[in-house]
Amino acid sequence: MYGNAYVETDGKQVNSLVADEDPVKLAEFEARIAAGEKIEPMDWMPKEYRRQLIRMIEQHAHSEIIGALPEGTWITRAPGFRRKLALMAKVQDEVGHGQLLYSACETLGKSREDMINDLITGKSKYSNVFNYPAVTWADSAVIAWLIDAGAIINQLTNSKGSYGPYCRALDRICAEESFHLKYGHDNVVFLATGTPKQRQMVQEALNRWWPPIMHFFGPSDKASVHTETLMRWKVKMASNDDMRQQFLNMYVPKIWDLGLIIPDPLLKKDETTGKWSYTEPDWEVFKQVINGNGPCNKERLAVRRMAEEKGRWVRRAILGENARYVAPLS
Amino acid sequence: MSIQSLDPRVTRAHIEENTQEGMQEPLDQLQTYEVFQQKKRGTHHQHVGSVHAPTAELAIVFAKEQYARRGVCVNLWVVKTSDIFITEYEDEDIFSTTPDKYHRDPESYKVMDRIKAYKEKQLQQS
Numbered sequence: 118m119y120g121n122a123y124v125e126t127d128g129k130q131v132n133s134l135v136a137d138e139d140p141v142k143l144a145e146f147e148a149r150i151a152a153g154e155k156i157e158p159m160d161w162m163p164k165e166y167r168r169q170l171i172r173m174i175e176q177h178a179h180s181e182i183i184g185a186l187p188e189g190t191w192i193t194r195a196p197g198f199r200r201k202l203a204l205m206a207k208v209q210d211e212v213g214h215g216q217l218l219y220s221a222c223e224t225l226g227k228s229r230e231d232m233i234n235d236l237i238t239g240k241s242k243y244s245n246v247f248n249y250p251a252v253t254w255a256d257s258a259v260i261a262w263l264i265d266a267g268a269i270i271n272q273l274t275n276s277k278g279s280y281g282p283y284c285r286a287l288d289r290i291c292a293e294e295s296f297h298l299k300y301g302h303d304n305v306v307f308l309a310t311g312t313p314k315q316r317q318m319v320q321e322a323l324n325r326w327w328p329p330i331m332h333f334f335g336p337s338d339k340a341s342v343h344t345e346t347l348m349r350w351k352v353k354m355a356s357n358d359d360m361r362q363q364f365l366n367m368y369v370p371k372i373w374d375l376g377l378i379i380p381d382p383l384l385k386k387d388e389t390t391g392k393w394s395y396t397e398p399d400w401e402v403f404k405q406v407i408n409g410n411g412p413c414n415k416e417r418l419a420v421r422r423m424a425e426e427k428g429r430w431v432r433r434a435i436l437g438e439n440a441r442y443v444a445p446l447s
Numbered sequence: 448m449s450i451q452s453l454d455p456r457v458t459r460a461h462i463e464e465n466t467q468e469g470m471q472e473p474l475d476q477l478q479t480y481e482v483f484q485q486k487k488r489g490t491h492h493q494h495v496g497s498v499h500a501p502t503a504e505l506a507i508v509f510a511k512e513q514y515a516r517r518g519v520c521v522n523l524w525v526v527k528t529s530d531i532f533i534t535e536y537e538d539e540d541i542f543s544t545t546p547d548k549y550h551r552d553p554e555s556y557k558v559m560d561r562i563k564a565y566k567e568k569q570l571q572q573s
């Protein structure tokens with residue numbers, strides 16, 4: 118759900134995916150991907166490849182921009198000057214990631230104006246985790262550590278995909294994420310090794326964020342021809358469950374190390390298979406939140422709308438007379 | 448009803464919940480510039496991506512924020528995307544070396560055979 122390829126289950130005929138594509142061009146395209154080559158904006162590509170990438174990259178871009186809001190809330194109240202500086206830098210990075218991703222998506226033919234319109238009207242989605250509030254400073258610490266950890270797993274996986282501009286944007290993004298992760302971990306460790314009150318704060322934040330974190334990678338993928346095709350085209354690089362397992366494997370031990378309690382009594386690793394078992398997340402809640410009924414959906418979009426509206430006169434005033442929009446090259 | 452938030456700044460802004468505000472018109476997100484970065488003196492400038500900006504001067508400001516926030520950079524160029532001329536990948540074959548271009552290839556100059564033959568001839572004559 119961050120920048121995951123997502124297969125609709127609207128009962129559309131899966132065979133019609135590539136039915137009206139030129140078979141020769143399609144075969145060349147697939148051979149190129151199988152050989153590990155990247156697809157560039159001017160290359161021929163199947164309509165469904167373009168459509169899925171637009172949807173995925175756009176959703177990822179919106180997630181970065183909206184994701185800056187819950188954390189941005191704490192900039193003015195961050196404890197201490199160094200943390201304030203670091204949080205500002207992190208939030209700036211996230212907005213920068215959004216810009217890089219919007220550009221990558223524009224190369225596929227959707228303008229930034231159209232993407233922003235689809236965001237503020239609720240037509241395009243963004244990661245559901247950002248519809249939850251950062252109630253205390255400890256929430257911002259848990260977000261920076263664990264949500265960014267999930268984002269890194271997703272982004273490293275996707276950076277091996279087939280679309281050149283998306284991969285290049287992700288390489289840049291991943292390089293910056295390591296600072297976010299370290300910064301977040303530092304904040305969580307500071308609280309978890311602090312006073313009883315600080316420990317309680319971080320434990321409560323973890324309790325609040327665990328369900329959204331388990332939702333982060335999305336529901337199990339349905340096995341379908343569509344999913345298979347997206348995997349062959351290297352649009353989808355790993356199953357949602359595989360990424361969730363990877364996350365649990367890397368971070369549960371680190372959380373337990375701090376003596377924190379993860380609010381799932383069924384969470385444990387099967388030492389023989391190496392797989393984690395857990396309480397199945399409530400996907401009905403997930404669906405509700407995605408569709409606009411989370412605690413902060415309205416606020417997030419309203420803040421975005423206000424920013425666009427209040428900034429318009431400035432953009433108009435500085436725009437040169439002969440301005441002409443052309444999609445970025447790569 | 449205006450938005451009540453945990454963030455005091457949001458509450459103070461009195462933002463209405465459901466409005467049509469913010470809808471974008473063409474060029475609301477300005478025009479695009481391609482950015483070229485030189486990381487070190489003596490190296491080539493390299494294309495690193497693009498920015499949306501109203502003018503070249505502001506494109507430089509945004510490019511600095513976007514591509515040179517950390518790490519090394521000594522110089523930036525920006526150019527309007529619409530001013531760039533490009534070749535098509537479909538015409539990629541114009542770059543391939545064809546037999547009629549062998550005269551450009553150092554490997555195509557083979558003098559050793561001739562020198563050997565010449566030396567042998569000299570030996571025979573002496």
Ligand SMILES: [Fe+2]
Pocket residue numbers: 181210211214268290
């Ligand atoms: Fe990010």
Ligand SMILES: [Fe+2]
Pocket residue numbers: 211265268294297
């Ligand atoms: Fe991040």
